[in-house]
Amino acid sequence: MISKVETVIRQIQEGSEEPVCAYLYDLAGIQEQVRQMLQHMPQHTSLFYAIKANPDPRIIEALLPWVKGFEVASIGELLKVRRISVQVPILFGGPGKKEAELEQALEHRVTLLHVESLLELRRLIAIAKRKKQVASILLRINLRSSTLPRTKIVMGGGPSPFGLDEEWVEQAIQIIREEGAGAVHLRGFHFHSLSNNTDARLHAEMIDLYLNKVKAWQDAYGIQVDVVNAGGGFGVTYDGSPGFDWPLFTSLLKQSEARKQLDGVQLYFEPGRILVADHGYYATEVTDIKVSHGEQFAVIRGGTHHNRLPASWGHNHPFHVMATEHWAHSYARPEVKQSEVHIVGELCTPKDRMHSNAEVELLRVGDIVVFEKSGAYCWTISHHDFLGHPHPAFHYLTEGNDHVNSDEAFQSASR
Numbered sequence: 001m002i003s004k005v006e007t008v009i010r011q012i013q014e015g016s017e018e019p020v021c022a023y024l025y026d027l028a029g030i031q032e033q034v035r036q037m038l039q040h041m042p043q044h045t046s047l048f049y050a051i052k053a054n055p056d057p058r059i060i061e062a063l064l065p066w067v068k069g070f071e072v073a074s075i076g077e078l079l080k081v082r083r084i085s086v087q088v089p090i091l092f093g094g095p096g097k098k099e100a101e102l103e104q105a106l107e108h109r110v111t112l113l114h115v116e117s118l119l120e121l122r123r124l125i126a127i128a129k130r131k132k133q134v135a136s137i138l139l140r141i142n143l144r145s146s147t148l149p150r151t152k153i154v155m156g157g158g159p160s161p162f163g164l165d166e167e168w169v170e171q172a173i174q175i176i177r178e179e180g181a182g183a184v185h186l187r188g189f190h191f192h193s194l195s196n197n198t199d200a201r202l203h204a205e206m207i208d209l210y211l212n213k214v215k216a217w218q219d220a221y222g223i224q225v226d227v228v229n230a231g232g233g234f235g236v237t238y239d240g241s242p243g244f245d246w247p248l249f250t251s252l253l254k255q256s257e258a259r260k261q262l263d264g265v266q267l268y269f270e271p272g273r274i275l276v277a278d279h280g281y282y283a284t285e286v287t288d289i290k291v292s293h294g295e296q297f298a299v300i301r302g303g304t305h306h307n308r309l310p311a312s313w314g315h316n317h318p319f320h321v322m323a324t325e326h327w328a329h330s331y332a333r334p335e336v337k338q339s340e341v342h343i344v345g346e347l348c349t350p351k352d353r354m355h356s357n358a359e360v361e362l363l364r365v366g367d368i369v370v371f372e373k374s375g376a377y378c379w380t381i382s383h384h385d386f387l388g389h390p391h392p393a394f395h396y397l398t399e400g401n402d403h404v405n406s407d408e409a410f411q412s413a414s415r
């Protein structure tokens, strides 16, 4: 795989006078990964893609034939999906949905709305009545349990702006019965309690907990649901340790007693990171190398304004070096040899650091640093215009090894 990626990066380098600064998304790799994940999944389970991990239109398009649908958290995201498909199922979640957003969600035929508060429920009922439409909903629940796994980003199990605490389930159902008849249809429940969990066993236990809760609510409140959305949060590692074991997770799911008890209920997953993280590469050329107070710094053309994940999480981002032999200048070429170097960006802030104390065999000005695992929450969470440097180019690897650049991608995305 790396060699295919490197071939394209070399083409990018040879095609321009400017230092390399580009994202490369391996669309065929994403598709192949999803294909493999689907092979392991039990019956009555479905995969949606949470586009906030990477809303690039080419990625949405590449995933369209493979996933059941997409999860969005704003009208902006919703329109990105609708531009690519007018009928693909969409799940619409996120806190603080405004009236106009709920109206547009109904107009764009969102499949399921994730209701995140009692006010939102009443707001939606009023809008659906006014529009004489029935809104299909899942109630997003924030469980009380301290048994939820702990990860870097915890979205539930404690105080949180996401969803309804489980104490409010009864009242929500009462509102739906008394005020929502003919306006909302409660299809089920939604949970998304954490992000980047790498423990497959813990994840399976958490899903059992969700399913047991749903069973208990069905019995207690005399309701019948047909969907449980168990969220995303399947982890990816950035330090070389093993990532999420999908085959183990799905085999545990197949054996789950809790799932058997909810016969006929569809179980949805809406991951973002695990589908795309490994298939994005951020390639940047070294523009300067210097020693300061005894430590070596390599400055790249790019940085955290394009890939904020390492600064956001405080981690060293994995990379490899692509050597460039050509040096056209009469003056000396700075280098780091068999030593440690900090890889930093071109911004005037000490936070612009991609990797501290990286051990390198040889790194020279003009070499290319390729940051791997840059497909999820990298470009999309970054402050692109801080300091006004040019944006990276975007390139895509598709099946059959041909690659397309961003101009063609733009045309394709705006079809």
Ligand SMILES: *Cc1c(COP(=O)(O)O)cnc(C)c1O
Pocket: 050, 052, 053, 071, 093, 094, 192, 194, 195, 196, 231, 232, 233, 234, 270, 271, 272, 273, 274
């Ligand atoms: C962010 C988010 C996801 C995707 O999370 P990943 O950690 O990328 O899998 C899914 N559902 C909701 C509600 C989210 O907020």
